[in-house]
Structures are given as structure tokens and as C-alpha cells.
Amino acid sequence: MSLISLARRGRVVAVLAGALLLVPVLAEARPGGKGGFGSRGSRTQSAPAPTNTAPNGAQPFQRSATPSQAAPAAGAAAAASQAARPSMARNLMMGVGAGLLGAGLFGMLSGAGFFSGLASLAGMFGFLLQIALIGGAIWLAMRFFRRRSEPQLAGAGAPMPREMDRPQPAGMNTMGRMGAMAGMGGATAAPQTTPIELSGEDFGHFERLLSEVNTAYSNEDEKGLRERVTPEMFGFFDEDLSGNAQKGLVDRVSDVKLLQGDLAEAWREGNLDYATVAMRFSLINALYERASGKVVEGDATVPQEVTEHWTFVRPRGGAWKLSGIQPAA
Incomplete structure (x- = not known):
């Protein structure tokens, strides 16, 4: 590719970048020009x-x-859905238990005894260790996803003034307190x-x-x-x-x-x-x-x-x- 082609492409990129930089500007003008608030x-x-x-x-x-x-109702619905959803760890443990019970019954029916499928005491301990490791991994995974799904605290109040140490206006009376209470979730009915x-x-x-x-x-x-x-x-x-x-x-x-x-x-x-x-x-x-x-x-x-x-x-x-x-x- 020639230097002339590179220069032309560079000018095109610069023009596009300049146009993108102007995009946020074109929505700033006039009180109310940025949408309802x-x-x-x-x-x-x-x-x-x-x-x-x-x-x-x-x-x-x-x-x-x-x-x-609508936010509290949505949160309650999500919590109810989560409570009604079967636990993955519970399902897995039930499956393991069912597998052990099935293996024991098969051993008894075949005449080799309930624990014959485990071959020895060491084999049984090894099997239990594997079950413990799997259960621990599932527990850690469930804690991780449960934390990810928990709602975060939201600051829904109005924006802060330009200077953080600016004193509150004297007119911060009933109307101001009501807005602050709403932002902290203090409003109910x-x-x-x-x-x-x-x-x-x-x-x-x-x-x-x-x-x-x-x-x-x-x-x-x-x-x-x-x-x-x-x-x-x-x-x-x-x-x-x-x-x-x-x-x-x-x-x-x-x-x-x-x-x-x-x-x-x-x-x-x-x-x-x-x-x-x-x-x-x-x-x-x-x-x-x-x-x-x-x-x-x-x-x-x-x-x-x-x-x-x-x-x-x-x-x-x-x-x-x-x-x-x-x-x-």
C-alpha cells in the first residue's frame, strides 16, 4: 500500500473521529433538550x-x-421464581444417592453384597473423597452465582452539585426531603x-x-x-x-x-x-x-x-x- 493511500485513509479516519466527537454535543442545548427529567x-x-x-x-x-x-414487584417475582426453582446441588446429591442405592441393590441381587461394587475400604474412601470434592465445587459455584444475582444498592437520587463541599440550599425543605427519601427507598405507599x-x-x-x-x-x-x-x-x-x-x-x-x-x-x-x-x-x-x-x-x-x-x-x-x-x- 502506498504512502498516498495511507494518508487518504488517515484523513478519512480523522474526519469520522471528529464526527463521532460531535455526537454528544448535538444533544446538549436548551433546558429540557436532553430529554425528560x-x-x-x-x-x-x-x-x-x-x-x-x-x-x-x-x-x-x-x-x-x-x-x-415496578421495581419492588419485579424483585419479589424474581425471588419467588428463585425459591420455586429446584436447587442444582440438591438435584445432584439426589442423583448421587440414587446411584449408590442402585449399585447396592444390584450387588445384593447378584449375591455379592451391598458394598461389593466398591471393591475395598480404600476404594470406598476414595469414592467418598471424590463426592466431597464435587460437592465442594458445587457449593462454591452456587455461592458465586448467588452473589452475582443479589440486587445491588442503587443511589437513585438527583445528581450532586458541581462542588462536593457546596452547602445545601436554604430551600431544601419539604420538597427536597421528599426527593431524598424517594432516592433512598424511603417512600412506600x-x-x-x-x-x-x-x-x-x-x-x-x-x-x-x-x-x-x-x-x-x-x-x-x-x-x-x-x-x-x-x-x-x-x-x-x-x-x-x-x-x-x-x-x-x-x-x-x-x-x-x-x-x-x-x-x-x-x-x-x-x-x-x-x-x-x-x-x-x-x-x-x-x-x-x-x-x-x-x-x-x-x-x-x-x-x-x-x-x-x-x-x-x-x-x-x-x-x-x-x-x-x-x-x-
Whole structure:
């Protein structure tokens, strides 16, 4: 092969490698651009009701601190199946015992005695030693596979902040503790939910949060995000912003305008009110290189339209905060 051919192949490989390096970049832009994340309380695993704005509902959460209710049932079913499954060691020992009994009966019927098949005492000890070695190997194998099949402890909580020694936000109250308990498996039965009525003031607050959260995210304003989102959502936003910073990128969002919105669901769980709203809005969004200011994704001048479900939560009598984002299905 000539040097020219090698050089050409090298250029092709370099181009392909560069394209592969850009693949993770093309899914980073915009809050909610990486798929659904956050929580909807006890309704996290269920889809929001369809609306005129989003007639096909919403995509499920891809990142959430609320564990799936199907996991305990699946574990119990697996344990029951394992308990009902015959033991391999037990079956083998039964087979060996049956073989010895058959050999003894054959010796008795042939007139040579029950232990004639073993020829001598040394032969019997050797046979028993082989049985012990086989049994020990089976026991070790069963311990190994049993440990492999045991469930591992899972940390299902929200991502940690960028700085491990950063103090917890002052707003880590009821909503934050509920998310932490869910991540540690502290939640058991789903709480009772009751529908609630919302006012025009509530919908005005949702529209303002749509703009303010995007602005705070674009400006990498941690304080502004903490004031407008739940601790769980702040963890996810912080994780995304940190990922962009490590890649030398910055995500800019501007000109957010609500075009259409419909309430999908509004309900109460204990001391918390939830509302999921389907919103179609326009915005200008682009991902830039920090050093050069070059656009690597999106458009800095042409607006795009997005349809998403935003879920908001508030303690009784408190202010609404963003608790989840789901793209429309």
C-alpha cells in the first residue's frame, strides 16, 4: 500500500473521529433538550393527560429521583421464581444417592453384597473423597452465582452539585426531603391525590417561570435557578451546565415566547400542590464555543418552536417551582 493511500485513509479516519466527537454535543442545548427529567410526585411514572397543545401526551422521564414502583414487584417475582426453582446441588446429591442405592441393590441381587461394587475400604474412601470434592465445587459455584444475582444498592437520587463541599440550599425543605427519601427507598405507599382548581394568577406564574428559568439557565445563574426550581431539578441543570463547561461550550437561550398552553393535570398530595402544563413556545437557542464564540449547534437568529410539559410544585400557600420537564410525544 502506498504512502498516498495511507494518508487518504488517515484523513478519512480523522474526519469520522471528529464526527463521532460531535455526537454528544448535538444533544446538549436548551433546558429540557436532553430529554425528560425531574418528577411529578406520585404521578412521575404515569403520562400526563393529552391536551389540545400536546394531543399525544408526553415522553416519559429519562432522569428522575423518584424510583419506579415496578421495581419492588419485579424483585419479589424474581425471588419467588428463585425459591420455586429446584436447587442444582440438591438435584445432584439426589442423583448421587440414587446411584449408590442402585449399585447396592444390584450387588445384593447378584449375591455379592451391598458394598461389593466398591471393591475395598480404600476404594470406598476414595469414592467418598471424590463426592466431597464435587460437592465442594458445587457449593462454591452456587455461592458465586448467588452473589452475582443479589440486587445491588442503587443511589437513585438527583445528581450532586458541581462542588462536593457546596452547602445545601436554604430551600431544601419539604420538597427536597421528599426527593431524598424517594432516592433512598424511603417512600412506600403512594399518597392520596385530589384534583385542585387553579386561577389566572397561577397560569401567569407558569408563563413567567418558563421565561425566567430559560434566562437563568442561559446566564448560568445558579442563584436564579435555585429560586425557581426544586433541588432535584437544580441538580440536573447543574449537571448539564457542568458538562457544557467541561467541553468548552456555553448554551444561550433568548426571546422565549409562549404561543399556546393547556393545563393537563392539577392535583394535591398531602401538603404539596402539583400542576402539569403543556406549553408550545418559541425561542432562539444556540450552543457556542466559549473561547471562539462559534456556533456549534442551533441558530443564533432563527427562532425554533418547542412543545413540552412543564410540571410545577408548591407547598400549601407557597410559591410555584419547576419540578419536571417532559418533551411532547
